[in-house]
Amino acid sequence: MNPDLDTLVCALYVRIDDLLAANPQWAPERPAVGIAPRLSDAELVTLAVLQALLGLGSEARFIRYASTHLKPWFPYVPQRSGYNKRLRRAGEMMRHVIAALARECPTWHDDVWLADSTPVECGRSRSTASRSDRAGWAAYGYCASHSRWFWGLRLHLITTPSGLPVAYALAPANTDERDTCLDMIAAAGIARSGQTLIADKGYRSARFEHELDAAGIALIRPATKGEPPRPGRRFLEPFRQIIESVNQTLKAQLGLERHHARTRSGVAARVLQRILALTAAIWHNQTTQQPGPARSLTAYDH
Numbered sequence: 549m550n551p552d553l554d555t556l557v558c559a560l561y562v563r564i565d566d567l568l569a570a571n572p573q574w575a576p577e578r579p580a581v582g583i584a585p586r587l588s589d590a591e592l593v594t595l596a597v598l599q600a601l602l603g604l605g606s607e608a609r610f611i612r613y614a615s616t617h618l619k620p621w622f623p624y625v626p627q628r629s630g631y632n633k634r635l636r637r638a639g640e641m642m643r644h645v646i647a648a649l650a651r652e653c654p655t656w657h658d659d660v661w662l663a664d665s666t667p668v669e670c671g672r673s674r675s676t677a678s679r680s681d682r683a684g685w686a687a688y689g690y691c692a693s694h695s696r697w698f699w700g701l702r703l704h705l706i707t708t709p710s711g712l713p714v715a716y717a718l719a720p721a722n723t724d725e726r727d728t729c730l731d732m733i734a735a736a737g738i739a740r741s742g743q744t745l746i747a748d749k750g751y752r753s754a755r756f757e758h759e760l761d762a763a764g765i766a767l768i769r770p771a772t773k774g775e776p777p778r779p780g781r782r783f784l785e786p787f788r789q790i791i792e793s794v795n796q797t798l799k800a801q802l803g804l805e806r807h808h809a810r811t812r813s814g815v816a817a818r819v820l821q822r823i824l825a826l827t828a829a830i831w832h833n834q835t836t837q838q839p840g841p842a843r844s845l846t847a848y849d850h
Contacts, residue, residue, distance in 0.1 A: 689721025
């Protein structure tokens, strides 16, 4: 591994190990009597972050890479099937680790949020849409940025201007993003008076804006055709570029569109894996005061 990635992995493993030791309830349930896993939960989560940062979407390829290059850091590397099963059961644990790392970042308390959603395609054939394990959860939706229909889910994100995810959700592709945004804010318990939420035209709704106002959150979005100019127009372009950059990081560098998952638990785990990798990189960049944008993964993706 390169020196920057080595430093991140060491710091991340120590922090995750401390978090899991202090919160054993985060770990997946295991039989009271059984064989203790040779790969600890902290090592599993750290490996998951490494896989995403290295852009190795194939678990078989990553296990081969880890067995060859990562033995000094991980003396035991499981087989692909064991790693896959452990990772699918670790979704709740990764959610807790993401939240803990995010709250340790200085920008967690930023008074500006950015909201957007991006497609997570799950298949293209009619048989997949009707017979897949994801049928009934995934749905057909339209991606305006690519002018195409797709079958799958949407990853909804609320981030700070540093790119730090403060709330996220996977929802069917045809779910109203305004309702999902309100649900994310309520579920994460992050609503606070004085916040500003910056979004695109798709979030236009009198009810949506009223509910945000009731929570003390001001909405800045582009005015639609026929609307009078709205406040905050000068903030829109630079901040919209940031959230687009975050989505591009998830898709291009962290392989969000190459998740290869075939089950619901697999999709959820692999999307959480990407969000955790992004959060871990921002956490490390901010807590160690690395130069450049906190959301930059350039130092770690090779």
